[in-house]
Amino acid sequence: SQTIHQWPATLVQPVGSPLSLECTVEGTSNPNLYWYRQAAGRGLQLLFYSVGIGQISSEVPQNLSASRPQDRQFILSSKKLLLSDSGFYLCAWSVSYSYEQYFGPGTRLTVT
Amino acid sequence: GIQVEQSPPDLILQEGANSTLRCNFSDSVNNLQWFHQNPWGQLINLFYIPSGTKQNGRLSATTVATERYSLLYISSSQTTDSGVYFCAPGGSQGNLIFGKGTKLSVKP
Numbered sequence: 001s002q003t004i005h006q007w008p009a010t011l012v013q014p015v016g017s018p019l020s021l022e023c024t025v026e027g028t029s030n031p032n033l034y035w036y037r038q039a040a041g042r043g044l045q046l047l048f049y050s051v052g053i054g055q056i057s058s059e060v061p062q063n064l065s066a067s068r069p070q071d072r073q074f075i076l077s078s079k080k081l082l083l084s085d086s087g088f089y090l091c092a093w094s095v096s097y098s099y100e101q102y103f104g105p106g107t108r109l110t111v112t
Numbered sequence: 113g114i115q116v117e118q119s120p121p122d123l124i125l126q127e128g129a130n131s132t133l134r135c136n137f138s139d140s141v142n143n144l145q146w147f148h149q150n151p152w153g154q155l156i157n158l159f160y161i162p163s164g165t166k167q168n169g170r171l172s173a174t175t176v177a178t179e180r181y182s183l184l185y186i187s188s189s190q191t192t193d194s195g196v197y198f199c200a201p202g203g204s205q206g207n208l209i210f211g212k213g214t215k216l217s218v219k220p
Binding site: 032034036038042043044045046049057059088090092094099100101102103105106108 | 116142143145147152153154155157160162198200202205206207208209210211212213
């Protein structure tokens with residue numbers, strides 16, 4: 001069966017520091033991968049999605065970037081964090097021929 | 113882009129009661145999912161339902177794509193049903209557009 005991992009689970013970082021969040025999927029090949037962010041008390045907003053290695057589409061201009069160095073690995077990065085980057089970051093996957101998405105456990109980021 | 117409205121925003125139920133959550137969306141969609149977000153933030157898939165009706169135990173969902181709405185029914189509610197319920201129709205790229213959710217509290 002397929003599983004999705006995210007780490008770290010929680011993170012507290014100072015303003016101006018770099019960021020790297022990792023997401024990996026097991027049990028499937030060539031998945032579509034997604035990064036979403038949830039601000040406190042709000043719904044989720046899509047940040048990036050990828051249909052293959054090195055293929056990244058950005059939905060919202062921001063201080064963040066994404067990379068997909070391997071088929072089942074998706075990384076969210078920032079060179080310098082802002083206070084507004086705080087939130088709950090969730091990674092999701094779907095099989096390439098389906099729209100149904102499955103979410104990881106998330107990373108709670110607090111920028112101080 | 114697609115606009116999503118969920119109602120009611122908040123709902124308090126006594127254990128054992130039934131409820132209906134509604135999701136309206138502004139454009140035709142290729143997919144629609146319902147999720148339950150538990151107190152730890154985990155998003156749990158409830159239904160993948162771009163059209164038609166599905167049932168899973170005490171939960172069922174109906175999507176009328178031509179009229180651009182979906183309904184989630186919860187019967188005989190339990191305290192473990194508490195949390196936030198999200199409706200998320202899909203955009204043309206397969207991305208999900210989330211509503212603001214319905215916060216459900218089930219009292220014992």
